[in-house]
Amino acid sequence: MLKRVYARVVHAKSSCDGHKERGITFPSKDCQVELLNEFYEECLIPKDDLSFVEAHGSGTFVGDPIEGTAIDEALAQNRKTPLVVGSVKSNIGHTEPVSGICAIVKVSCIIAMETGYIPPNLHFEHPNESIRGLIEGRIRVVTEKTPFDVDKGLIGVDSFGFGGTNSHVLLQARAKRKTNKGVPSDNLPRLVCLSGRTEEAVNCLFEEISVNSLDAEHIRLLHDVFRKDIKGHLYRGYIIMSKSGEIARSIRFPVGSTIVPPLYIVFGELMNWQEVGGQLLKLPIFVEHVKR
Structure with missing residues (x-):
């Protein structure tokens, strides 16, 4: 690839x-x-x-x-x-x-x-x-x-x-030049799941994401790299980034856990669910489930 x-x-x-x-x-x-x-x-x-x-x-x-x-x-x-x-x-x-x-x-x-x-x-x-x-x-x-x-x-x-x-x-x-420093045109936050051999390694990746200010190409590269488990990477974490900066991050050390729990998305009280739904329709996987 x-x-x-x-x-x-x-x-x-x-x-x-x-x-x-x-x-x-x-x-x-x-x-x-x-x-x-x-x-x-x-x-x-x-x-x-x-x-x-x-x-x-x-x-x-x-x-x-x-x-x-x-x-x-x-x-x-x-x-x-x-x-x-x-x-x-x-x-x-x-x-x-x-x-x-x-x-x-x-x-x-x-x-x-x-x-x-x-x-x-x-x-x-x-x-x-x-x-x-x-x-x-x-x-x-x-x-x-x-x-x-x-x-x-x-x-x-x-x-x-x-x-x-x-x-x-x-x-x-390479002739290609990034438009707007790679920042996407939409306002959707990006979730990036990472792993590393040490806690410092995961944090280093987090800082790299923050410095690149939601570079969509950089985020996609990390998605591809960490789409499968990497042997020896005992520390796992995630970071959620938006155009305005970092929203949240977490690192944990799983011990012998092989069960992958489901991912739940909780919105809380929606004041404008039409706007939220419109944003989610920009996600291809969400559109597929709605059509199904």
């Missing part, structure tokens, strides 16, 4: 530079340039349209000058503005085989494409003199919170491995 679209994968390509006379960890600038040139020829995307390149950027004396020079030669030569680059490794270190996934999380899933800002690199003070693109201004490292160009929304991601493996992925930001 499709839950959410963070970004579109425009193209992906990898290569290997083969026999390595200088050692298994030594990269090849020529092969990286060749990969990038072939990549953008195949996907028919102008290199100048790139908004940002998330570099492999391992911080080594050998790897960074080679990658930086390859990016400069392949992607930055004819740009009217400097190509903005960065590397999540300056923030979290080198995560070895999952470093490429961390880079994608940085640029698409959580930060750049979600917030509209590229997070800054840490500890960058002086450009490496071996990377002429940095010295001559064709490439610029992000050192401040930088607005992301969402119009074209194109981010290239580098990831390299032992043995001369070169990989590049081009991601494009």
